[in-house]
Amino acid sequence: MNTEKPYYNHNRAMSPAMQLVAFTGLTIGLLTLGTAIVFGYIYLRYGPAAVSQLASLNLASPVVLNNLWLLQVVGTTLPILFIPIVFGKLIMHEPEAYLRINTKFSALLILIVLATMAASMPFMESLITFNRKMVFPDSLKKLEKFVKESEASAQKVTAVLLKMNSWWDMIKALLLVGLATAIAEELMFRGCLQTILIRWQKNAHVGIWLTAILFSAFHMEFYGFLPRMALGVLFGYFTVWSGSIWPAVWAHFLNNGTAVVFAYIYGLNGDVKLDAKFDYILPLLSILFTVALLLGYRKVASRKTIAGSI
Structure with a gap:
């Protein structure tokens, strides 16, 4: 199916640049509101x-420990979910x-996404390792220290959220972390923001x-920027080529859900380490298989009529 038209035949009452401004303001406003609700309740x-x-x-505070999920869901996940809904329905x-x-797509894409996410894992692992080994120049050592301390603090919060005893x-x-976050973030980024930026740049x-x-x-x-960006690229092509948000949601859920299960x-700290002798070969093979699967995904998604579409 041709999925290009919805990106470019846009409402000319508001330019893409102004759409981005409105989207940014709405994002800041709703995230602030969500956080304010949590702090008001506390x-x-x-x-x-x-x-x-x-x-x-x-x-160390029992109040904080008992309300971290509230902060996560009400302060972050729900606002992120409401941002694209308000923007798409009420503003645009x-x-x-x-x-x-609502766009229909072939059920085969679900299987291709699953295979693509599995094939990309060694490459993503190599990106994680490379990103973690990056160092700041001497002139920015104070910034490096601040970044490391901030991310260490964030990891402690994540450890509390993902402390699973049953x-x-x-x-x-x-x-909450897998499905709800996947739906909210994909609607916000691949549904809303990506559409704005494609319309603005006129280049998918x-x-x-x-x-x-x-x-x-x-x-x-x-220290997680590169692998998360690479995932965002995969999610973006899944959405553009199918015309639907759901393959990207599925991929996002697979990524988050795998992390939850492994945790x-x-x-x-149970990272799966690659065997040293495969440090270069396996990531290279991973890239090749991932690209091949992406091309297959595009071919299947481009068919105008496919039996068993959903």
């Missing part, structure tokens, strides 16, 4: 001291163009890569 229930503890993410009045939730804890994490490839860069920057993790089984 203030009313526990008092001002608890607000200070939550603001500093003091993990083009919900399908910005959400991409199957129910894992299922809850899969639903530029829009996909710019969105991937902003997607990774949004997470504010320097449950092995702990957060």
Whole structure:
């Protein structure tokens, strides 16, 4: 099917540049509102001291520990979900163009996405390793120290959120970290922001890569920037070539869900290390297989009529 038209036949009442400004303002506003709701609730229930503890993410505080999921869901996930819905439906009045939730696509794409995510794992692992070994120049050592301390603090919060003592804890994490986050972030980035940037640049490839860069920057993790950007590129092509957000949501869920399951089984330090003798061969093969699968995905998605479409 031809999925280019919805990107370029846009509402000319607002230019893509102004759409980006409106989207940015809405993002800041709703994220601020979500955080304010959480802090207001904490203030009313526990008092001002608890607000200070939550603001500093003091993990020694029982109040903070008991309300981290509230901060995650109400302060981050729900606002991210509402941003594209409000923008697409209420501001632009083009919900399908910005959400991409109703486009039919071949069920075969689901299997290709699964294979692509599996094939890309060695390459992503190599990017993770490369990114973690990056060092700042001597003139920016203070910034490097700040970045490392900030990310170490964020990892401690993640460790608390992903502390799973039972199957129910894992299922809850899969639903909230895996599925809910995947849906919210894909609607926001691949549905909404990517559409804006493609319309602005009039080039799907530029829009996909710019969105991937902003997607990774949004997470504010320097030592995870490259693999997250690479994932964003995959999610972007999954969306553009199929015309639907759901293959990207599925890929995003596979990535997050795998991390949750591995954290449950092995702990957060249970990274799978590549055998040294395959340090270059396996990532190279991973790239080749991933590209081949992406080309297959594009071919299947481009068919105008496919039996068994969903």
